[in-house]
Amino acid sequence: MKNHDIRFLEMRHLRGPNIWTYRPVIEALVDIGTLEDFPSNTLPGFVERLTSLLPSLVEHRCSYGERGGFLRRLAEGTWAAHILEHVTLELQNLAGMPGGFGKARETSQRGVYKVVVRAWHDEVTRSCLQAGRELLLAAIHDTPFDVGATVTRLADLAERKLLGPSTGCIVEAATAKDRRIPAIRLLADGNLVQLGYGAASRRIWTAETDRTSAIAEGISRDKDLTKTLISSCGVPVPAGRLVDSAEDAWVAAEDIGLPVVVKPSDGNHARGVFTNLVARNEIEAAYLAAVEEGSGVIVERYVRGSEHRLLIIGGKLVAAARGETARVVGDGQSTINQLIDLQINSDPRRGAAEEFPLDVIDLADNPVARLEVTRQGFTPDSVPPAGREVLIVRSGNHTDDVTDAVHPETAAIASLAARIVGLDIAGVDLVCEDIAQPLDGQRGAIVEVNAGPGLLMHLKPETGQPRPVGRAIVDQLFPDGADGRIPVIGISGSFGKTTVAQLVARFISLSGKCTGLACSAGLFVDRRCIEKGDSANWRAAQRVLMNRSVEAAVLENGSTTILAEGLAYDRCQIGVVTNVEPAAHFGPYDIQTPEQVFTVLRTQVDLVLPKGSAVLNAGFPMLVEMAGLCDGKVVFFAADADLPLLAAHRASGQTVVFVRDAQVIVAIGDEETPIVGLLDVPLTQGGQIAWQVDNVLAATGTAWALGLAPEVIRTGLETFTAA
Incomplete structure (x- = not known):
């Protein structure tokens, strides 16, 4: 048993929709070697060792569709590749990437499998697969494996690589x-x-x-300028001014009236903000600490109450949170540093990473908290008497959701402040004793307006309900149900893809739209060649979709692109399959049967939007079968006008394209629209080149499905010549 091994022969990152799923995956080619002869139920003690390492595998439903389904498969006997799939998915789950797609399938080579798992990030998922292999072999060989350390390592990697x-x-x-x-x-x-x-x-x-305006962001960083602007429009702010020395800070405090706040003029995340200061030594010490956090220091009136963060999106209050007060209670034995670790930092919601809603408190790195402790007569190493409460942070993380309690006048003032600064998304900080009451009656005030506010406090509040802040931002960016889509035309098949892509791009350009084209002839934007050579690939298609001048994208996708990279788009308006010759796809990526070719090419049809169309060659039964997979409409084309399928399709009110009397005709029901005579289409040499006629029909059907005028299609066909 010690000779058993599992080897990765290859790993492919399919970065978009593929033959397995709509989502990005890693497809690993895995050789399980001698384990092909040893399913799980033949390895003594293996199942028990594996489940003791990963007890949460009980949640995997597998093919039985019920909790414990995968454990049942283990007991009945399943192969190492299938087990690797589930172990990898569970490691991803434990590392903070829950759920996900997984498959394990045999190849034509004995003992070699394709193991496919959802890829949240290429590097992270590869690491999870490698760790899954090591864990699986440890369970097989009965050797130690530190699951906890592995999950921690994977979680750290995920935290660095995944979106915040x-x-x-x-x-x-x-x-x-x-x-x-x-x-x-x-x-x-x-x-x-x-x-x-x-x-x-x-x-x-x-x-x-x-x-988000750069000017507005610059204003928000300058706290004194922000206060000047918003106060000039009637927004209540605490009186204060910039100071240039510790002595000047004390002078300003005397002028304003004690107590005061000392803070950086351009700081963030509440670093270097000292509140409720009344003594000269405190104010001067606070100045020296605050000046290290920014380019200047402000002294302003201390506003009594709790700090609140109001999230304003598009001029509307979307969420509000109240700041916490952190305290420890002495036990007569522990130092304040120890009490902070025992009573505050032990909270699992605290951490240094962005994913944690609460911050770790470290007096060594927090001069504000350190001063607060000093003001109460202690040092970090002091042991307070049993029962003595020590304030550590007067206003820290915003932990409690208070959105529903915000007074309408206060929400309106916060919205006004955001508009004056010019921010589309703003975190407005205000201090008051009762957020449910107007600010005026309690001398409340807005103290800061922040660009790029953190959203985690509103997603994971300590108390109260989470708020759909992400949705509010999306609705602001894409109002009235807009989906951010341009027409995307994906073209696949065995032959003719490039010509059809060039024709379709020509039609769309003639209609007046800036068109991006990625095909085997190169990468083009608005008929200008951006890159020569074969650009029928994921990278080139992504470049088109990222180009903010492109109003329509025409993308050629061969079977190799689908199998090796996945498609660059999630859905398309038009999906074209020109034709199919199964043998042309045999060989690479273990494609050996017509059924496998069907699975590859159907990917293009699967992605058609409900309001889109699939354009399919009616002369190929395999493509006719694909029609039923389309979520949108289907346009059939064929040179033979008498093809029974065309007659049935048009009779059902659907669109067909065919040739009659050397004329390209589009028909829907009893209505026919002549497009062009083949004698006027140079590409077909008067209709003599049959495969070019098919290309013309495919492009015409695509243009019609896009709603282009017959005159545009005719002009495009009459003036197009193959490169």
């Missing part, structure tokens, strides 16, 4: 079933994301959008 919680909640809201706005991550390890395609797209970067 603020960006993630926006993307999740955009791609939800009721919106289906496509998303493209523009930085592999960053939070810059494009929502939508081409000219209809928008961009986000955490809680900032392409509508």
Whole structure:
């Protein structure tokens, strides 16, 4: 048994829809070697060891569709590749990537399988597969394996590589079933994301959008300027001014009236903000600490009450949270540092990473908390008497949702402040004693207006209900149900794809739209060649979809692209399959049967939007069978006008394209529209080149499905010549 091994022969990142699923996956070619002769029920003690390492495998339903289904498969006997699939998925789940698609399928080579798992991130999922192999072999060989350390390592990697919680909640809201706005991550390890395609797209970067003004962001960073602007419009702010020294800070405090707040003029995340200061030594010490956090220091009136964060999106209050007060209670034995770790930092919601809603408190790195402790007569190493309460943070993380309690006048004032600064998304910080009452009666005030506010506090509040802040941002970017889509035309098949793609791009350009074309002849935008050579691939298609001048995208997708990379788009308006010759696809990627070819080419049809169309060659039974998989309409084309399928299809009110008397004709029911005579189409040499006639019909059907005028189609065909 010690000789058993599992080897990865190859790993492919299918970055878009593929033959397995609509989502990105890693497809691993796995050789299980001698384990092909040893299913799980023949390995003594293996099942018990595996389930003791990963007890949560009991939640995997597998083919039985019930809790414990996978354990049942283990007991009955299943193969190592299938087990690797489930172990990898569970490691991803434990590392913070729940759910996901998985498959394990035999190849034509004995003992070699394709193991497919949902890829939240290429590097992360590859690491999970490698860790899954190591865990599986440890269970087989009865050797130690540290699951906890492995999950921690994978979770740390995921935290570094996956979208942060603020960006993630926006993307999740955009791609939800009721919106289906496509998303493209523009930085592999960053939070810059494009929502939508081409000219209809928008961009986000955490809680900032392409509508977030650079001027507004600059204003928000300058706290004194922000106060000046919003107070001039009647927004209540605490009196205060910039100071240039510790002595000047004390002078300002005397002028304003004690107590005061000392804070950086351009800081963020409440770093260096000292509140409720009354003594000169405190104010001067606070100045020295605050000046390290920014380029200047402000002294302003201390406003009594709790700090609140109001999230304003598109001029409307979407969420509000109240800040916490952190305290410890002495036990007569522990130092304040120890009490903080025992009573505050032990909270599982606290952590240094962005995914944690609460921050870890460390007096060594927090001069504000350190001063608070000093003001009460303690040091970090002091042991307070049993029962003595020590304030650590006067106003820290915003933990309690108070959205429903915000007084309408206060919400309106916060919205006004955001508009004055010019922010489309703003975190407005205000201090008051009762958020349910107007600010005026309690001398409440707005103290800051922040760009790029964190959203986690509203997604995971300590008390109260989470707020759909991601959805609010999406609705602002894409109002009235807009989906961020441009017409995307995907073209697949065995032959003729490039010509059809060029024809369709020609038609759309003639209609006046800036058209992106990625095909075997190159990459083109608005008929200008951007890149020569074969561009019928994922990378080139992504470049088209990322180009914000492109109003329509025509993308050629051969079977190799689908099998090796996945498609670059989630859905398309038009999906074309020109023809099919199964033998032309045999060989690479273990494709050996017509049924497998069907699975590859149907991917293009599967992606057609409900309001879109599949354009299919009626002369091929395999393609006729694909018609039933289309969520939208179907346009059939064939040179033979008498093909029974065409007659039945047009009789049902559907569109067909055919040739009669050397004329290209589009027909729907009893209505026929002549498009062009083949004698006037140079590409077909007067109709003599049969396969070019098919290409013309496919392109014509596509243009018709796009709603292009017959005159545009005719002009395009009469003036197009093959390169």
